[in-house]
Amino acid sequence: MEVGFLGLGIMGKAMAVNLLRNGFKVTVWNRTLSKCEELVEHGASVGETPAAVVKKCKYTIAMLSDPPAAISVVFGKDSVLEQLCEGKGYIDMSTVDADTSSKISKVAQATAVSTAITEVGGRFLEAPVSGSKKPAEDGQLIILAAGDKALYEEMLPAFSVLGKKDFFLGEVGNGAKMKLIVNMIMGSTMNAFSEGLALAGRTGLSPETLIEMLVKEEEGLGAVGNPMIMMKGPTMLKSNYSPAFPLKHQQKDMRLALALGEENGLAMPVAAAANEAFIRAKSLGLGDQDFSAVYEAVKAEGLKQ
Numbered sequence: 147m148e149v150g151f152l153g154l155g156i157m158g159k160a161m162a163v164n165l166l167r168n169g170f171k172v173t174v175w176n177r178t179l180s181k182c183e184e185l186v187e188h189g190a191s192v193g194e195t196p197a198a199v200v201k202k203c204k205y206t207i208a209m210l211s212d213p214p215a216a217i218s219v220v221f222g223k224d225s226v227l228e229q230l231c232e233g234k235g236y237i238d239m240s241t242v243d244a245d246t247s248s249k250i251s252k253v254a255q256a257t258a259v260s261t262a263i264t265e266v267g268g269r270f271l272e273a274p275v276s277g278s279k280k281p282a283e284d285g286q287l288i289i290l291a292a293g294d295k296a297l298y299e300e301m302l303p304a305f306s307v308l309g310k311k312d313f314f315l316g317e318v319g320n321g322a323k324m325k326l327i328v329n330m331i332m333g334s335t336m337n338a339f340s341e342g343l344a345l346a347g348r349t350g351l352s353p354e355t356l357i358e359m360l361v362k363e364e365e366g367l368g369a370v371g372n373p374m375i376m377m378k379g380p381t382m383l384k385s386n387y388s389p390a391f392p393l394k395h396q397q398k399d400m401r402l403a404l405a406l407g408e409e410n411g412l413a414m415p416v417a418a419a420a421n422e423a424f425i426r427a428k429s430l431g432l433g434d435q436d437f438s439a440v441y442e443a444v445k446a447e448g449l450k451q
């Protein structure tokens with residue numbers, strides 16, 4: 147199977163390499179084109195523009211930072227839409243809001259409407275993922291797909307390489323919403339955990355012992371422990387925030403989840419407070435660090451009192 151891949155950041159690079167390792171032919175593009183070189187070493191071809199990739203490939207996957215990035219590769223000069231035509235599929239795996247996905251989808255469908263007249267039109271699937279850098283490298287992502295069901299089924303060979311589980315959630319927007327809800331829970335949990343670590347330290351208790359109590363590896367997880375605490379806790383105590391999931395993206399997801407809450411008349415004060423902490427962390431220059439670096443903002447805030 148031949149696929150195009152747009153966006154070779156932390157996730158895109160790992161996912162594209164994984165596809166190549168599993169026998170897929172992959173044509174890559176990245177805004178900073180030099181990042182394609184490493185993929186060429188793994189056997190990828192390079193497309194000079196998103197349009198060139200879509201022209202070459204029946205299926206094109208995108209893994210881009212945020213809504214403006216997702217929009218910019220689809221619209222405008224040398225973009226996806228220039229070459230998206232009947233039979234071709236566009237699969238956006240970035241974490242964006244439902245409006246962004248719908249905007250991309252509607253234009254794809256608008257082109258598809260003209261299909262009846264001009265025999266030209268593309269298909270769209272949103273497919274954001276849960277799981278970070280390591281699961282992306284290991285093909286252990288969880289894929290939250292929604293949109294064109296036939297395209298979803300055609301993508302299953304690729305999804306089975308990229309992920310350990312996939313869901314089809316119906317109409318476009320549902321994948322984006324589900325992903326934002328999951329990340330809203332994750333961001334709030336990370337803040338609660340950071341406050342717990344900071345409070346343990348402040349009261350003279352050992353944060354290491356707290357983690358040990360939360361996550362007893364030899365006995366399985368305690369009721370409050372979870373894989374995130376098990377994975378991130380020890381590195382947080384070493385102030386190691388080498389980015390797997392950049393904090394700026396977690397804050398973007400909190401912001402988009404809060405907007406989703408507002409659209410649906412749901413106040414989410416816990417998520418709102420967590421969002422503020424991520425904003426504080428960004429203002430401390432931690433945006434490109436792992437999202438667990440919010441611990442530093444929690445500790446710094448505490449120092450003010």
Ligand SMILES: NC(=O)C1=CN([C@@H]2O[C@H](COP(=O)(O)OP(=O)(O)OC[C@H]3O[C@@H](n4cnc5c(N)ncnc54)[C@H](OP(=O)(O)O)[C@@H]3O)[C@@H](O)[C@H]2O)C=CC1
Binds near residue numbers: 212240279
């Ligand atoms: N990291 C993680 O653990 C996970 C991330 N996600 C989501 O996946 C997406 C990608 O994340 P991740 O790989 O970590 O992010 P990175 O910041 O590592 O990569 C972002 C990618 O988007 C590209 N990009 C940014 N702005 C534009 C633009 N205006 N036009 C074109 N390309 C652009 C970057 O290109 P360039 O190299 O030129 O800057 C890069 O390829 C995000 O939506 C994120 O929320 C989802 C699950 C897990």
Ligand SMILES: O=CCCC(=O)O
Binds near residue numbers: 391
């Ligand atoms: O969007 C990022 C999610 C990271 C994770 O699920 O570990």
